[in-house]
Amino acid sequence: MTDLTKIKALTFDVGGTVFDWRGGIEKEVSRLAAEQGADVDVSQFATDWRRWMFVNLARVRTGELSWRNADRIHRNVLDDVLDKHTGLTLSASERDELNEVWHNLSAWHDAAEAINRLRSRYTTIVLTVLSYAIAVDCSKRNGIIWDGILSCEFLGHYKTDPEAYQTALELLRVEPSEAIMVAAHERDLLAAQAIGIRTAYVHREGESDAFPGTSTLAAATTQFDISAKDFPDLADKLLA
16 A cells, blocks of 8 residues: 555546546437437447547657647547448538537546545646646536646647656656556556556446456556545545
8 A cells, every 4th residue: 555645646537537438428429319310339439539539649649640639639530430430420510519528528426526535635636638628628517626737738748658747747846656646547557657656546437448458446456556446435545
């Protein structure tokens, strides 16, 4: 168990960890499909949109694509997703409107209260590959208050580049051993762990559908400093 007396800051992934991207996309695509009488696999649609966003994000990280934020990547990828899911027909303006779904995601029901509890002891911030506007809009929509929001779009590097985590720590003026990265994704936590940041895994059902490498709760128990079955469990362990 991590010596929590040394921990000053918690950096949170939010896409999938705090905000339910899948539920938001499936609900909106289901509505559009019903309006058109279209047969769309909404679960696969959501998975493709999310996965292909990260494929293109990797191309941004390597310099193959010019620097751009998640809003632009989501919109670019949406055209490819709609080409695959041919049952749904949307104009350019309707596609722009659908892209706004990322700014209206609901938080997992157990997240807001737990995060508020954690702020009583720790500096609690967002560290996300999502755009700053997405993080702000979704936090406000769900009544989640942070001590700060860091979007990688401003850091010059996207997670899982080590520089993204290092820059966040420099801005917070904390050492790696004084911070915990909180996420539902193994990749994110392992990258933070590699530069000395402590790690806390919080289980989110369904995330492994989009990210096959996502850890299980059992595996996380041995991989990371803290593993939690849900947000209340995470708060209990970090405030023990």
